[in-house]
Amino acid sequence: MKMNTDIILAGGGGHALSLMEALAFDHARGADAPVVAGYTAPADAPCMTVPRLGSDDDAATLAAEGYRFHIAFVYAGLPVMDKRRRIISLYEEAGVSFASIVASSAVVTPNSTLGEGCAVLNRAVVNRATLGGHVIVNTGAIVEHDCVVGANTFIGPGAVIGGGVTIGRDCFIGLGARVRNGVTIADGVTVGMGCIVNRNLTEPGIYHGDPLRLHRLRNRN
Numbered sequence: 394m395k396m397n398t399d400i401i402l403a404g405g406g407g408h409a410l411s412l413m414e415a416l417a418f419d420h421a422r423g424a425d426a427p428v429v430a431g432y433t434a435p436a437d438a439p440c441m442t443v444p445r446l447g448s449d450d451d452a453a454t455l456a457a458e459g460y461r462f463h464i465a466f467v468y469a470g471l472p473v474m475d476k477r478r479r480i481i482s483l484y485e486e487a488g489v490s491f492a493s494i495v496a497s498s499a500v501v502t503p504n505s506t507l508g509e510g511c512a513v514l515n516r517a518v519v520n521r522a523t524l525g526g527h528v529i530v531n532t533g534a535i536v537e538h539d540c541v542v543g544a545n546t547f548i549g550p551g552a553v554i555g556g557g558v559t560i561g562r563d564c565f566i567g568l569g570a571r572v573r574n575g576v577t578i579a580d581g582v583t584v585g586m587g588c589i590v591n592r593n594l595t596e597p598g599i600y601h602g603d604p605l606r607l608h609r610l611r612n613r614n
């Protein structure tokens with residue numbers, strides 16, 4: 394099999410563009426960053442500047458050509474990470490390998506661990522924390538010491554996760570949210586933008602407000 398250092402982004406929306414921009418920034422400053430060969434999506438995405446190489450159904454064929462993938466979408470509107478989880482499973486079943494994207498301006502300390510396919514974007518800090526596969530630590534977010542973040546969880550831009558926090562899988566922590574040190578958040582929790590989490594969240598669902606409350610149970614579709 395041809396070994397290919399280029400990667401394919403699965404997705405062609407806003408998050409894919411954000412990743413492309415971070416990589417372009419790194420290339421411009423001479424950093425060693427992956428090159429994006431193209432993207433997969435159900436249809437052409439006019440905003441993308443690299444070719445569409447197929448759809449999710451072509452994952453196995455492209456993997457056989459030696460490409461690695463990065464899951465590069467987050468559902469817009471009401472965040473439902475379950476859909477992203479299902480697409481990740483589809484790629485896993487196709488036998489693909491996943492590449493992480495870590496911006497050169499990000500800080501990932503030596504005692505941190507990243508699962509496969511993670512994204513750590515510009516100026517984000519992962520400080521002695523453990524991230525599961527496909528976790529996104531978005532621009533300027535901070536994940537402090539001894540945090541454990543479950544697979545397929547999204548930490549929004551500028552969010553701050555205090556030390557020793559445990560966040561489950563398939564969670565969405567909105568931009569600028571603050572999570573108190575030592576808190577535990579269950580699988581499948583969405584925390585609204587700007588919210589303060591100062592207690593354990595044991596039930597999946599969408600939380601926002603001050604004080605924080607369960608707004609509604611999570612949609613599963």
Ligand SMILES: CC(C)(COP(=O)(O)OP(=O)(O)OC[C@H]1O[C@@H](n2cnc3c(N)ncnc32)[C@H](O)[C@@H]1OP(=O)(O)O)[C@@H](O)C(=O)NCCC(=O)NCCS
Pocket residue numbers: 470471472531549550566567568583584585586587588599600601602603
């Ligand atoms: C929490 C969230 C998911 C709720 O979305 P939603 O279910 O579609 O709810 P709506 O936006 O319709 O808001 C419902 C009500 O809650 C309020 N509300 C929503 N999010 C809130 C928040 N974070 N803090 C306080 N109030 C909030 C709205 O003002 C609205 O109040 P109203 O009924 O009095 O008008 C969404 O508001 C949010 O925070 N998304 C995250 C955005 C983000 O971080 N994006 C990252 C982009 S990179």
